[in-house]
Amino acid sequence: MTTSSLNEQQKAAVMYNEGPSLVIAGAGSGKTRVLTYKIAYLMEVVGLKPYQIMALTFTNKAAREMKQRIATMVGEEKARHLAMGTFHSQFVKILRAESSYLDLPSNFTVYDTSDSKSLIKSIVKEMQLDDKTYKPSAVLSRISAAKNKMIMPEAYDDAAGASVDFMRRMPKVKAVYAAYQNRLRQAGAVDFDDMLCLTNRLFAQYPQVLEKYQNRFQYILVDEYQDTNYAQYLIIKALAAKHHRVCVVGDDSQSIYAFRGADISNILHFQKEYAPAKLFKLEQNYRSTQMLVEAANSLIAHNRGRIPKHVFSENAAGEPVQVVEAYSDTEEAHMVAMRIARLTRSTTASYGDIAVLYRINALSRSLEDAMRNQGIPYVIYGGQSFYQRKEIKDVLAYLRLLVNPSDEEAFKRCVNYPARGIGETTINKVKEVSSTQQVSLFEVASNPLAYNLPVNAPTAKRLMAFTESLQHIAANMQQQNAYEVAVQVLNMSGIVNALKASADIAAESDLQNIDQLLGGIKEYVDKQLEEEGQEPTLAAYLTEVALLTDADNDSSDDADKVTLMTVHAAKGLEFPHVFVVGLEEELFPSCKDVESTEGIEEERRLLYVAITRAKEQCFLSYAKSRFRNGKTMYGMPSRFIREIDKRYVQHHAKGVSSFDFSRKDDSFFSRPTFVAQRKMPGLVAKPSAVSANTQSFTPLQHVVVGQKVLHEKFGIGVVSLVEESASGTRVKVQFEHSGERLLLLKFAKLKIID
């Protein structure tokens, strides 16, 4: 392999392998390049085997992309065997393998955030605490913060000193935390934080297990080290303690996840912790113009306690950061849209070269409207994930329950849907017995008589019918792959029937999403068989999806569209033209963060990340008035605008003159409809969703009663009614084989048959 395409610092970082090293990688300095080259170098030159190298990232996407790049250097085969992935995906594997040490079944379930919240809600209720004070999200974030710091329930008081004032209003968090852990254990479940906590416990309590992995992973690399929390820090420390071959890469200036437990001191103190650690600084920015790099530098210079570095660019000088003032949020959005229209018209820039970034998702609305008005195609990243959707969670709950019948949250979800005459009262009784007898909900429900469940005969019968249908599937599950089981579940559970029978027009999109999920399972099964040659189990599939987010789904359809997203979501990406909107006090910086220096510094890093996404041009805008939470708010320009050195900023006093803001132009550019898509995997939007144009097919414009039509799923039918509703044109169709259905014209993939 050759390192000739690397600069001196990059090369040095790649080739140094004598001991711990810290690579401080400024924005756009070729961080991923160094990591990929280093991993290839370790295999090709140092002679390590792929499985001896552990490379940890924060997203599946980052891991996947890096793996691909390494594959092109050293070949598919070698790249495949690297222990490369997210912290969670790598350590969940170890936990499954070593579950016997941890009082955990090997088929343990992974609870996602909503499962955790739901469990906390139950606990708060059972403990008769005020659910206004003990809001599930608030309690979970307290528990999560404790877990990130490796504070177990027993030790919660002592170490949680910093949260005493918060605790005054919620003194029982410790008790809820203890109960929560108990219930997780009973359900055979772990939450996201547990994956790291339990790994630490495993390594701390069983030195022989730790040693096994220390011996296996001869070299450990960590990406985005500035975002690690204490639990992650401890794991790395333990694994590297024997051989000290560890390389962490990151940028303290881009640490923006403190609210999730990321501890910037991990990277700030790395050299001390791993002394004598070698430090490499990648300071040449290959992404942005000099002007933008200097502007960003002058902003971040206001932060204290940074690792000293001077990021520079040898690219073109470029233009200053453009600062624009708008009267209102609407005008701001309009100006951005106008500017985008102009950019694509008068320069070589295409829509895909442009991103609009904001501090909070709520700002996307006005931008969406403006984009639509200008006929600009756009994609919004973020929003609800595919796997968070109710219909998908419902299906997955059945699969989870099959794999792990103790799974409490899955049980509650399944028994509740589709409706089968088992309600809250019955469930409470089941819970009561389950708790006193120390057995699972499923166990009680399947033997209501044996456990003297105080319910009437029909209810007992319904409970048994429910559990028996699942047991039936479970019985021949061993001979089937994940896909086959899923198909069976859909038929047996009654989900598909319930949706097909539903008069709700949303049911159709639910069905399509479920179809999509099935397709995903099939894809997974095929991929596993082909790549790993192993029969994919349902348990393996469920673990994978539990650790998946929609950001991991490479979408094929965001081809040439303007990207709208939060600054957080933009981290790691780059665009020739970047607009950052809503630069007002109380918004960016956020009002929640203006109190403390740390808060402000994090917000400042956030803007630093935003500006450094831009390659050529960066626009910052603020609005004097903004419609927020139903009220018009008047804000001041963000302090951060003043903090950027004047030499790198160009102010535009009013948007009107400098941006050709005029109504005439507005109508000139507007086009009837444009295709915009949410960044979700082939997701079908619910009709209730506002984005009326969330689709990639061309919907029928006009349909008349008596028209013969063809539907993808329902087959041939005749239109019997056409009406206008709030959500669009609605048609009633009498299908030959699927009966009568109400469809929304813009969602139904209808074709006219002559």
Place this chain on the structure above:
DNA sequence: GGCTCTAAAGTTTTT
């Protein structure tokens, strides 16, 4: 036990 209406609340979110 399941659906509809009204009230309260409203950052960022790699897993």
Place this chain on the structure above:
DNA sequence: CTTTAGAGCC
């Protein structure tokens, strides 16, 4: 303005 969660009704 929106969305979501609980109380009330059938």
